[in-house]
Amino acid sequence: MKQINWTNTIFLIATPIIALTGVPYLIWTGRLHGATWILALGMSMITGLSITAGYHRLFTHRSYEARWLLRLFFLIFGAASFENSAKHWCSDHREHHLHVDQEPDPYNINKGFLWAHMGWVFFKKPSGHVINNIPDLMKDPLIRFQDRYYYPIALLAGFALPAGIASLWGDPWGGLLLAGVARTVFNHHATFLINSFCHFIGRQPYSDQDTSKDSWLMAFLTFGEGFHNFHHAFQADYRNGFRFFHWDPTKWMIWILAKARLAKNLRRIPKEKILLAKLRLKEKREQASRGVKNLIEGIAFNGDKTVFFNHHS
Ligand SMILES: [Zn+2]
Ligand SMILES: [Zn+2]
Structure with a gap:
């Protein structure tokens, strides 16, 4: 019991219960405004892309560079996904790539599908665990700031903001429950599926050195992160689906951000x-x-x- 991370456990169990009871209740009583659905969709895209383009491809893998304003945006809305601060997320993910399928891999698939999906989040890191694989990130004052104020940023941007916006059309509860809580549950499981499903089912066109798999289905659910076999083979590439027709909205957004001069030096592995x-x-x-x-x-x-x-x- 001492090994359980109670904050994570309560949050991961309570949020789906609240979402699965609160949202149907609002629909049943006819109190959910149509505009709130659009807000929830917008919030899920912004927070999801902040994880994929921000936490993952920018901070963890340094597959491109971004202006401070864009980094700040990713850090605020990455926090709103309630997936921990960028410092911890990126350290875990670098550990995953370095030791994939072995004991130090935090979401090691060989410990079971459920462990890789979300089981690992319920537990504290082993005592003596030190974060020493992100010295480059710790130089960024924005990353340090987000880590220090992670909870207030997450609560404000993830819950208070959608509730506040939806109150403009008189639906603060809808904003909180649908665009806040239910959207967080969706974000969580989309990310979790990469660690579970994409190391379990799918094709391996580029490498058979680890369990990572490519899955079109997962790419649709996760803004393009489903081409996970490609990603493990070529993690320095800002794309996960490298062909133009591969469904990878994260790649398209990074490309557009580069055109808008907010991102630069996009790294591509030669064809x-x-x-x-x-x-x-x-x-x-x-x-x-x-x-x-x-x-x-x-x-x-x-x-x-x-x-x-x-x-x-
Ligand atoms: Zn990665
Ligand atoms: Zn992986």
Whole structure:
């Protein structure tokens, strides 16, 4: 029991209960305003993209650079996703990439689907755990500021802001419950699915060195983060779906932000390198299947021989 992180546990259990009872109640009593649905959609996009483009591709992987105003925006609305401060989120995620599928990986899939999905969030870090893999991030005063005031920022931007905006059309409870609480639950599970589903089900076109998988379904739910096999193979790339038709709204938004001069130095892995990785893996699989075929033929041949000798003996 001492290992349980009670703040996280209560929050992760209470928010879905509140969302699943509060929102239907408001709909049932006809009190949920149509504009509140649009607000919830807008909030979910802003907070979701602050995690994918901000916490993930900018801060953790440094796949591009951003002006301070954009970094501040990501930090405010990343906090509104209630997924911890950027300092902790990025440290965990760098640990995940470095030790993927092994013990130090915080969301190690080999400890089970549920553990990788959300189980790990219920527990405190082991005693003696130190954060020493984000020295570059700790130089940024905005990251330090967000970490220090994480709770007030998260509560203000994640709950008070949507309630305040929706009160403009007389629906503060709808703003709080739908665009605040229910939207947070959606954000949580979308992020969690990358750590669980995308290490469990899907294709591995670029690398078979770890459990990461590509999934179009997950890409739709997570602003493009579902191309997780590509991401593990080429984590320095600002794109997760590298082809123009790959559903990756995060990549499109970063590209637009670069055009608006809020982002720059977008890092792309050369196409040849990506295709080479794909071809090598294909070749490896073909060789392996040819090996199995030879083995089967060999066994069949030996089998015939045995029958042949048996027949004459
Ligand atoms: Zn990553
Ligand atoms: Zn992963």
